[in-house]
Amino acid sequence: MSVAPSEFRAGYVAIVGEPNVGKSTLMNALLDQKISIVTPKPQTTRQRILGILSKDDAQVVFLDTPGLIKPKYLLQERMLNSAESALKDADIILVMTEVSRGARLPREVEQLAIQRYSAKPILLVVNKVDTVYKPTVLPIMAEFARRGVFKEVIPISALQKDNLDDLLTTLIGYLPEHDPFYPLDIVSDSTERFFVSEFIREKVFEQFQEEIPYSAAVEIRDYREREKGKTYINADIVVERESQKRILIGTKGEALKKVGQAARSEIEEFLEHEVFLELRVKVREHWREREALLRNFGYSAAS
Numbered sequence: 001m002s003v004a005p006s007e008f009r010a011g012y013v014a015i016v017g018e019p020n021v022g023k024s025t026l027m028n029a030l031l032d033q034k035i036s037i038v039t040p041k042p043q044t045t046r047q048r049i050l051g052i053l054s055k056d057d058a059q060v061v062f063l064d065t066p067g068l069i070k071p072k073y074l075l076q077e078r079m080l081n082s083a084e085s086a087l088k089d090a091d092i093i094l095v096m097t098e099v100s101r102g103a104r105l106p107r108e109v110e111q112l113a114i115q116r117y118s119a120k121p122i123l124l125v126v127n128k129v130d131t132v133y134k135p136t137v138l139p140i141m142a143e144f145a146r147r148g149v150f151k152e153v154i155p156i157s158a159l160q161k162d163n164l165d166d167l168l169t170t171l172i173g174y175l176p177e178h179d180p181f182y183p184l185d186i187v188s189d190s191t192e193r194f195f196v197s198e199f200i201r202e203k204v205f206e207q208f209q210e211e212i213p214y215s216a217a218v219e220i221r222d223y224r225e226r227e228k229g230k231t232y233i234n235a236d237i238v239v240e241r242e243s244q245k246r247i248l249i250g251t252k253g254e255a256l257k258k259v260g261q262a263a264r265s266e267i268e269e270f271l272e273h274e275v276f277l278e279l280r281v282k283v284r285e286h287w288r289e290r291e292a293l294l295r296n297f298g299y300s301a302a303s
């Protein structure tokens, strides 16, 4: 790079790829703060989440996105839209895959991220190298590099924070010269309410199986910070059917209580403040197909 080191660089980096490869884990690791929820299940992230990393000479604005898949219902269509809008806004596209998939990328990733945006710098990150014997990574990288479409092919372990400094330095090298887009002391543009609702949703993902996590949304009904004492938060977990509601609540409310306890400690850690969390479960039939409800829960076409 032939730019004087005094020039500030800033820009947007979209992190895209198939579900579950570690996109949110990477953003959290780079920011050294958990702002995007992570679970072992695919399709945890439902909208683009902005993470801002400010350094002395650069500001990198990461856009974490839902995995690129073929949508089956309206919510998934909205999820895909938000990934697409991140791709459109990005200065750099960071395509992520995980090492166990070899040197192949799914069709959605090829079409939506690579073919369509070949004019932008596309970097390929091969994640989860901690899960394999190191020498097996090299041929995969070589094969990706041979395609000639990626500016860089970088192996990392987002979980173990392995090779992230290298990735960051490389990324900054591709950023345009620009003044910072955001104040240097903020890490995201989302509200505390949003993060709180995400932490509750994360616990539903962790504690329930099959369709329940995918049928659940969280709506904050009341959020009151008090001069003294705990912040009062009242939230609804919305599911699609009575049968799901019964499972979420559990015998004598045990299951919901567990969600509440886990969510509360996560929220308190994030807010660095004690909270009083009240959860209820509601049924909204087929909310994942209903435009107005999707908008209510923050899954609008534009986000």
Ligand code: GDP
Pocket: 018, 019, 020, 021, 022, 023, 024, 025, 026, 037, 038, 039, 040, 041, 042, 043, 044, 045, 067, 127, 128, 129, 130, 131, 156, 157, 158, 159, 160
């Ligand atoms: P996303 O759907 O692409 O955002 O993936 P997540 O960040 O939610 O991660 C999905 C799962 O992969 C979680 O269980 C993570 O802990 C795990 N994971 C992410 N990065 C790594 C990694 O570098 N190594 C290993 N072993 N697991 C990882």
Ligand code: MG
Pocket: 023, 024, 025, 036, 037, 038, 044, 045, 065, 066
């Ligand atoms: Mg994610």
